[in-house]
Amino acid sequence: MGSRRPTLEAVAARARVSRATVSRVVNGQSTVDPEIRDAVLRAVAELGYVPNSAARSLVTRQTDSIALVVSEPPTRVFSDDPLFSLVVRTVSSELELAGKQAVLMLASSPQAQARVEDYVSSGHVDGVMLLSMHGADPLPGAVARMDVPAVSYGRPAVELPHVDNDNVGGAEQAVRHLLDSGRRRIAAIAGPQDMTAAQDRLTGYRDALRASDRRSIVAVGDFTRASGATAMRHLLEDDPGLDAVFAANDLMAVGALQALRKAGRRVPDDVAVVGFDDIEAADFTDPPLTTIRHPVVEQATAMVRLVLTPPAERASDRVVLPTELIVRDSA
Amino acid sequence: MGSRRPTLEAVAARARVSRATVSRVVNGQSTVDPEIRDAVLRAVAELGYVPNSAARSLVTRQTDSIALVVSEPPTRVFSDDPLFSLVVRTVSSELELAGKQAVLMLASSPQAQARVEDYVSSGHVDGVMLLSMHGADPLPGAVARMDVPAVSYGRPAVELPHVDNDNVGGAEQAVRHLLDSGRRRIAAIAGPQDMTAAQDRLTGYRDALRASDRRSIVAVGDFTRASGATAMRHLLEDDPGLDAVFAANDLMAVGALQALRKAGRRVPDDVAVVGFDDIEAADFTDPPLTTIRHPVVEQATAMVRLVLTPPAERASDRVVLPTELIVRDSA
DNA sequence: GCCGACGCGGAGAGCGCTCCCATACTGGGG
DNA sequence: CCCCAGTATGGGAGCGCTCTCCGCGTCGGC
Structure with missing residues (x-):
């Protein structure tokens, strides 16, 4: 194990092709001769090659992960827990479907907020989802100013794309x-x-x-x-x-x-x-x-969809989901 | 906005020093003349420089993030939700204290498991924490084989460092x-x-x-x-x-x-x-x-500590926390 | 039969950073 | 006064990858 993981170079050498070709195969480009493609794939399998994500995102400038920032003090309201849990789970699996990863960040303290800002602006994530309910929260404003797509779960106090229930x-x-x-x-x-x-x-x-x-x-x-x-x-x-x-x-x-x-x-x-x-x-x-x-799962799903859609292609920056009256006995 | 983020190079140029010096300042090395350090810091502030994390981790080979892998099917047992929520929150804030980030991953389906394995072996994270309770779960075994520190919340079926309650x-x-x-x-x-x-x-x-x-x-x-x-x-x-x-x-x-x-x-x-x-x-x-x-918060905290400690420096690979009898009326 | 078009593979630059090593400069001792 | 240690700074290589060229070979059309 101790030994260094194999690189593109190693795979190329083994398959007797150039780095570029291996890269093409790994990234699923079509302009590769089937025979060569197979040779490359074999070399990949034999070596157990897995692309280095840091190197890749250094050049592509994207990370395939999206931050979910929760800016409530922990367990503030007891009723938040199921919501928190459900939203986190939905977001995470929805993101997974799109080949992205969820990075969960808590931003309860001011220091934590600063850390979030640094983290985001250092290019760690391709987008930010905010789960924050307080108008006084400075984070939505801060995030809105960075050049990373940001959306909010629930209408924030500042101008920011969001999905809310009605x-x-x-x-x-x-x-x-x-x-x-x-x-x-x-x-x-x-x-x-x-x-x-x-x-x-x-x-x-x-x-x-x-x-x-x-x-x-x-x-x-x-x-x-x-x-x-x-x-x-x-x-x-x-x-x-x-x-x-x-x-x-x-x-x-x-x-x-x-x-x-x-x-x-x-x-x-x-x-x-x-x-x-x-x-x-x-x-x-x-x-x-x-x-x-109100539709928690749908709202989370819509939020994921929103953050994944480039601003230019969005139908709207604001999604509002309908609520439903549940009649029981109290009224 | 729009324009590329400033690089080390830009800061160096502005402060009229070399890249290496800026790097030293940014990483808090002591061998820099206070005057030069100030100049660099000023340039950093003026430019709004934030280090590019991909470039950094390409060379340092570490990412400062740790995966928390939850391999339960969502909301399987209702009583899991508070536990899930509490563990996630504790882990996340504890990690934050150590300057690390929590990356939450769900591994409920086999495909999701495969994704987790790829993610981890592509060097995205410096460690893995497993939250998985089923003996049949293949993930602990898979993770144990990779050359990334892995620990489990609760005793896993396979040999793996873990922290459990007694x-x-x-x-x-x-x-x-x-x-x-x-x-x-x-x-x-x-x-x-x-x-x-x-x-x-x-x-x-x-x-x-x-x-x-x-x-x-x-x-x-x-x-x-x-x-x-x-x-x-x-x-x-x-x-x-x-x-x-x-x-x-x-x-x-x-x-x-x-x-x-x-x-x-x-x-x-x-x-x-x-x-x-x-x-x-x-x-x-x-x-x-x-x-x-049983002490959920302590267990989560201990798990974080364990994954953060290099194997060589660990007192033990296995932590067992005491439980407490709470006497109410039923017995 | 020649030339243009097209398909496919390779070479090489460069992403932004860290870190090794060389270099310049300071001061103290012989 | 000179030399050497010690210290601060700069130069440069290289992390592993993508992607833009560029060239080669093949094929078809006139």
């Missing part, structure tokens, strides 16, 4: 469902407003209410269950007559469910509840949660 | 706890025997029983909840007099809990139950599950 439309869907079932006084528990998803969901709620000429009543949470419960209590104090609530994510909806029960309101009889995300647990709550499902 | 000891701990609390007839629900962890846990169970001269009674599950319930039913049929059960993982323990309830046995009064893993849900079962916790 948060506005999903929220509208939720509220319209409430409206259609005869609810009159529909409150919202909004998410942290430094996240675009939270902003968009609030916008959807407002749009839907405005369209039907109803007043909005909003409490803001931070996407955790506890904050959902607190927000629900406030909402109940402010407007005891409310008969429905739209929570910007399921975790907060679960909190709302608990607060509602504690306040003696029946769900859905007295108050209807709709969540957002369709997390695993939504099916196990009491009552099971009506919610908005 | 599955044998943990199972012994569990059984001993049962023994100490006066249980006389202790059954086991074993995991799939093509996984080393499952083998070891069964061994621990047997060892502990043998030490106290008791007979073992074993049903085999596949680490899922449903299989735990089924196994429990069988155990109850075979030996209605049993008063304790050790399940090789928590998911199966949860299944056992359900089967026990359905059979009218009270836990822990009639039958004591101990699980393994200490998953999130172990705290929420009824009754809360007594279980064996």
Whole structure:
């Protein structure tokens, strides 16, 4: 083992051809005589030749790997884990299909961010995918300025190609469902407003209410269950007559469910509840949660496709995927 | 934008020194006159120079990245997700501390495995970490044969440096706890025997029983909840007099809990139950599950340390981390 | 029968970097 | 005052690969 790996040169010598010819064979060019091609292939097999990737990418200027940058502090929100896992897995296997490799980078700390920037600008990767939800995150901006294709999972705060689910439309869907079932006084528990998803969901709620000429009543949470419960209590104090609530994510909806029960309101009889995300647990709550499902796998797939498509050939720099209303018992 | 990135050469020209000197400065060698060093640094900053990693690793023969190869079919076992997520995060940030990058690779299909082998042997990475639990997995064997440091998370079926938790000891701990609390007839629900962890846990169970001269009674599950319930039913049929059960993982323990309830046995009064893993849900079962916790983060950290240490300098090729008995209400 | 076209293989440059080695220059001791 | 050690800098080779020429040979058409 210790010995150096065989080079193109060695293969060429063994097959009695030139380096160029071996290169042509290895890279699958058609202009090679079948007989010579076979000889080369045999030499490759005998020597166990594998091209040196550093040498190759030095001249081709591409690396066949794409970075997936996750810029959330680890396990920040518990509900992120399944999402993280699913997105990582989808991205990775989708990339594999295209003959590319996923390089996972965490960018939780400022130093880590700097490392990411260096890594990317040193030409390690052919593209960058961002998984980052906070508006204050400096990374999307930084990445957008580098001359490497970059896309984001979810709408970033800055101008950057991205694929998002239709948060506005999903929220509208939720509220319209409430409206259609005869609810009159529909409150919202909004998410942290430094996240675009939270902003968009609030916008959807407002749009839907405005369209039907109803007043909005909003409490803001931070996407955790506890904050959902607190927000629900406030909402109940402010407007005891409310008969429905739209929570910007399921975790907060679960909190709302608990607060509602504690306040003696029946769900859905007295108050209807709709969540957002369709997390695993939504099916196990009491009552099971009506919610908005968004296509995580499709979104990840679309993101991969986007980053792999040269900007010039893209139909659009922005993909928005439809959401789906999942009706269970809570509304 | 658009234009080529500046090279060492450009920096040298601007700083009016030679390439070699710039290289020395960039790589932090001490033998450079402070004045010249400053001039170089200034040129670097002005030009926004970042070293080309391909060129560098072509000559240094190292890439500063390490592969993390996950060879489970995606989301096979639901309980794997948190583990996957935690290990990935730990490995990634631990590697970052050492100035290395994590390259995540999925090797679920045979083609993907082949890709991994090519990737590794083409010199893309300086080391490989394996996350694979099945004995039938051919990858550990393949990787062990290449001249790149490889380590495994969990004991692999083949000879390969690894860091594992003490599955044998943990199972012994569990059984001993049962023994100490006066249980006389202790059954086991074993995991799939093509996984080393499952083998070891069964061994621990047997060892502990043998030490106290008791007979073992074993049903085999596949680490899922449903299989735990089924196994429990069988155990109850075979030996209605049993008063304790050790399940090789928590998911199966949860299944056992359900089967026990359905059979009218009270836990822990009639039958004591101990699980393994200490998953999130172990705290929420009824009754809360007594279980064996193993140090996931420490294990991942130790694995990183192992792969980063040249074989010659290693104290040992095998690290085994202690487990901890978490006593709740089920036993 | 000659010439152009075309197909295929080879030579060689060069990608951006590191590192060995030679060279210049400094200072201290004899 | 000269020489030699010691130290900082430059020159240059070469890592392994791709790709652009270039040339050779063959074939077909007029």
